[in-house]
Amino acid sequence: MPFETPDNPGTQLSSVAQTWTRMKHWLGSPSPYLNLLGLCGFVAVWYVTTEVFNLPLFNKLPGPKATFTEWLSADPLYGISFYTMEYYQHIGISTWRVFQAFMLATALGVPIGLFMGWKATFKDYTFPLLEVLRPIPMLAWVPLSILMWPGREASIIFLTFLGSFFATVLNTLLGVESIDEAYFRAAASLGASEKQIFYKVIVPGSLPFIFTGLQISMGYAWFSLVAGEMLAGEFGLGYLIWNSYTLVQYPVIIIAMITLGVIGSLSSLIIRLVGDKLMQWKVREVA
Amino acid sequence: MMKTTLTPGQRAGEMSMENVCKTYGADVLTKEVLKDCSFTLEKGRLTVLVGPSGCGKSTLINVLAGYEKPTSGRVSLDGEPVTGPGPDRLVVFQETALFPWMTTFENVSYGPRVRKELSGRELADTTMQLLKMVGLEDFAGKYPSQLSGGMQRRAELVRAMINHPKVMLMDEPFRGLDAMTRSLMQEYYVRLFEEHRGTNLFVTSELEEGIFLADRLVILTNHPCRVKKIMDVDLPRPREFSVMGSPEYLDIKREALELLHEEAMKSFAAGAVNAADFLEAYSKMGEEQARPKAGKDDGEGQRVTRTGSAYENH
Numbered sequence A: 001m002p003f004e005t006p007d008n009p010g011t012q013l014s015s016v017a018q019t020w021t022r023m024k025h026w027l028g029s030p031s032p033y034l035n036l037l038g039l040c041g042f043v044a045v046w047y048v049t050t051e052v053f054n055l056p057l058f059n060k061l062p063g064p065k066a067t068f069t070e071w072l073s074a075d076p077l078y079g080i081s082f083y084t085m086e087y088y089q090h091i092g093i094s095t096w097r098v099f100q101a102f103m104l105a106t107a108l109g110v111p112i113g114l115f116m117g118w119k120a121t122f123k124d125y126t127f128p129l130l131e132v133l134r135p136i137p138m139l140a141w142v143p144l145s146i147l148m149w150p151g152r153e154a155s156i157i158f159l160t161f162l163g164s165f166f167a168t169v170l171n172t173l174l175g176v177e178s179i180d181e182a183y184f185r186a187a188a189s190l191g192a193s194e195k196q197i198f199y200k201v202i203v204p205g206s207l208p209f210i211f212t213g214l215q216i217s218m219g220y221a222w223f224s225l226v227a228g229e230m231l232a233g234e235f236g237l238g239y240l241i242w243n244s245y246t247l248v249q250y251p252v253i254i255i256a257m258i259t260l261g262v263i264g265s266l267s268s269l270i271i272r273l274v275g276d277k278l279m280q281w282k283v284r285e286v287a
Numbered sequence B: 001m002m003k004t005t006l007t008p009g010q011r012a013g014e015m016s017m018e019n020v021c022k023t024y025g026a027d028v029l030t031k032e033v034l035k036d037c038s039f040t041l042e043k044g045r046l047t048v049l050v051g052p053s054g055c056g057k058s059t060l061i062n063v064l065a066g067y068e069k070p071t072s073g074r075v076s077l078d079g080e081p082v083t084g085p086g087p088d089r090l091v092v093f094q095e096t097a098l099f100p101w102m103t104t105f106e107n108v109s110y111g112p113r114v115r116k117e118l119s120g121r122e123l124a125d126t127t128m129q130l131l132k133m134v135g136l137e138d139f140a141g142k143y144p145s146q147l148s149g150g151m152q153r154r155a156e157l158v159r160a161m162i163n164h165p166k167v168m169l170m171d172e173p174f175r176g177l178d179a180m181t182r183s184l185m186q187e188y189y190v191r192l193f194e195e196h197r198g199t200n201l202f203v204t205s206e207l208e209e210g211i212f213l214a215d216r217l218v219i220l221t222n223h224p225c226r227v228k229k230i231m232d233v234d235l236p237r238p239r240e241f242s243v244m245g246s247p248e249y250l251d252i253k254r255e256a257l258e259l260l261h262e263e264a265m266k267s268f269a270a271g272a273v274n275a276a277d278f279l280e281a282y283s284k285m286g287e288e289q290a291r292p293k294a295g296k297d298d299g300e301g302q303r304v305t306r307t308g309s310a311y312e313n314h
């Protein structure tokens, strides 16, 4: 902050206190209990269909009892549980791949999207290309990416990167285009230069769309990662799922799937928190 | 009211528009919005443009501000042709254009900051002084979404004023505010104007508001937009709402209403669907102004009050 502005002391709660108040409020509302009930309901249906009645469609699937016994076992039958190093290795490798690819996609995609929105000529050059490349399904890129890159690692990261890159570019571009013309006019009248308009109008004005885009692109990143790992991996959760299938270690498939779900949600949550932090102006606190 | 660094009359410019036409589109798909508009915004006076909704008022403002080029004609400020937007002519927009991602303080100080005219303490002091002037000093650190509609309008006013513009262009700035806030803002604005005597253009579709504020009243026509008549409003300043009961005010209002009524009749003669509604609304306005006139003799009892006259027609 370049300037000191007087705040109202007293009305400003510390962020810890705010989080705590919100937390208490949330626990006092019915929603956490409904959330829990929904999850339990799902596990119950899963249990009944697989382990109680063994219904035809579900009779090959591991039930919750088999899965959680394996998951919580200190000496798991198939070598994957909370107590094994290997489990965390797979998680670590997948997360690291997604992290690298996502960071790269963001570092390239956001500036390109902003620039496309800022300079009409640049958009004219690039937009058709984006619109042709974007709909190509990630799986179609697998052979090319294996041919292009020397190792498996690089090609998996490349696939993951592609998945999130296009979504990031497109959402950033939409973000710039969503900015009301009046803000550009006001800035121009007040004497802002092109560069100042870029940093003070285009960048902050497109942030809401950018962060929505980043959440979507994070989802695509995990999607592409699993596809890549299934086809070309030696480690990672996607590889683990496919490998367990071929080795008929079915409970491990479920363990890896649930793990993917949880990590995916967490990564999305982190993006949302970063976004909220950067866009304080969107959070309507009590004035 | 607090004295500020803006000394009265400082940098008041004269702006004029000569035979300005503005047409949108090309070839067969054209829409003629402005046709041969000519008027002058006199130095240090408040000119009010009144015209029906959709007649081209915002387009006029956009041309004056330099956001749009006129198809033909000349726009000039102190004799210099206007070629683009600039801090000598500032617009307060119809919809709020405070940057939502900046605090009130950052919004108001934006102009001098980007032009690097003021910095540090000096910028902070000037900004706070202006915020105090409009009663927003406690909201300097708040974002626009945390301000009420009236506060946003005041913040926007000072965001323009801090730049000492030669001309202030106000595009229906109080539209959408509730009746109470609106009359407060009118009073606020008229005081600011009377203190600083800058050149102001105020656009409105509400005649009563227009006459209350104006030194000069420009009445516009619809389809296309032309200047129908320019009237001088010689009501005493400082303006008080009680002026709205005075015979002079009512005379101006009656004359203006007749002109607007004529316009309404013209555009509905072509067989518009809502003609009946509009004519009814307009004739009500006629009755309204006839009443206090009839009661002029018995003095106070029939005085038109703010709430009694301005809002019932809407």
Ligand SMILES: Nc1ncnc2c1ncn2[C@@H]1O[C@H](COP(=O)(O)OP(=O)(O)OP(=O)(O)O)[C@@H](O)[C@H]1O
Binding pocket: B024, B025, B031, B033, B052, B053, B054, B055, B056, B057, B058, B059, B060, B094, B205
């Ligand atoms: N960029 C544009 N392209 C084509 N037509 C336009 C454009 N801008 C405005 N118009 C048309 O010009 C006419 C006048 O619009 P304008 O916004 O200036 O009216 P207004 O008097 O400000 O209306 P309001 O009371 O709604 O604010 C409208 O019919 C509108 O459709």
Ligand SMILES: [Mg+2]
Binding pocket: B057, B058, B059, B094, B171, B172
């Ligand atoms: Mg308008």
